[in-house]
Amino acid sequence: MTIASLLEPVTGQPGSLRLAHAGNWMQGRTLYGGASALVAYTMATRAFPGLPPLRAGQVAFVAPVGEEISLTAQIIRQGRNVTQIRSEILCEGKVALSAFWLFAAGREANAFHPAAIPENWPGPPEDNEAVTHSFAPSFVQNNLELRRGQSKDADHAATVRRWARLTECHTLDPVSKLVLMGDVMPPGAMRAMQRQGPISSINWSFNVLDPETQSRDGWYLAENASQHADLGYSSERLRMWDVDGRQVLDGIQCVAVFG
Numbered sequence: 001m002t003i004a005s006l007l008e009p010v011t012g013q014p015g016s017l018r019l020a021h022a023g024n025w026m027q028g029r030t031l032y033g034g035a036s037a038l039v040a041y042t043m044a045t046r047a048f049p050g051l052p053p054l055r056a057g058q059v060a061f062v063a064p065v066g067e068e069i070s071l072t073a074q075i076i077r078q079g080r081n082v083t084q085i086r087s088e089i090l091c092e093g094k095v096a097l098s099a100f101w102l103f104a105a106g107r108e109a110n111a112f113h114p115a116a117i118p119e120n121w122p123g124p125p126e127d128n129e130a131v132t133h134s135f136a137p138s139f140v141q142n143n144l145e146l147r148r149g150q151s152k153d154a155d156h157a158a159t160v161r162r163w164a165r166l167t168e169c170h171t172l173d174p175v176s177k178l179v180l181m182g183d184v185m186p187p188g189a190m191r192a193m194q195r196q197g198p199i200s201s202i203n204w205s206f207n208v209l210d211p212e213t214q215s216r217d218g219w220y221l222a223e224n225a226s227q228h229a230d231l232g233y234s235s236e237r238l239r240m241w242d243v244d245g246r247q248v249l250d251g252i253q254c255v256a257v258f259g
Contacts, residue, residue, distance in 0.1 A: 044099075053104070056208065085220045112194065140184070145169060147163040157191070159224070184222055191228050197258045198258045221240065224236050229257060
């Protein structure tokens with residue numbers, strides 16, 4: 001099932017629809033967070049074409065997203081350079097995902113400070129071992145190729161870092177690809193858990209640093225790192241870099257840690 005087929009029912013018109021090809025992107029009983037965020041983002045861009053590039057997104061994962069959904073999109077404010085849009089996914093009449101998108105035209109730079117290359121750069125993806133996890137969610141096994149992004153046996157504290165790319169030859173624009181892949185790694189808190197148990201993303205806030213990114217061969221280095229975990233929750237930092245070490249996405253997330 002292609003990504004295009006997943007997004008095909010999203011016309012930009014508000015109302016009910018069926019994601020007939022959602023099965024390939026399910027994570028348990030809900031659509032994987034990056035895929036559901038992409039559905040909401042696509043709703044915003046198709047409802048209001050001609051927007052400037054996306055600069056930031058705030059996504060609340062409220063409830064499971066299934067095949068039968070309703071979509072809404074509303075411009076909250078539109079200025080000369082910045083347009084802010086809210087789009088939502090509803091299931092059974094209740095909000096399952098609420099997203100706030102900030103689109104903004106570029107301006108001549110007054111501040112210039114490129115993000116640093118991450119510590120312990122792993123080298124290009126082709127120099128790293130392929131990763132195959134039988135326990136990985138089916139949407140990962142069906143849609144993504146992973147390679148190691150950190151040494152196998154070293155102590156990485158509460159950080160998960162992998163090279164990742166989509167296995168499908170797709171026509172996604174650069175920002176849609178970042179939205180789809182930006183939440184693909186499991187929480188870093190997984191490495192700090194004292195016993196096995198479920199984990200669930202509650203929200204995701206991110207900034208797009210390069211809305212025109214075209215990383216070689218589709219590879220991105222994705223990292224989730226727990227900044228603090230206690231009392232059943234983890235504060236995570238989510239980042240992505242292209243193969244040349246340029247950071248393209250920077251985000252934070254609250255994750256519920258059960259068990």
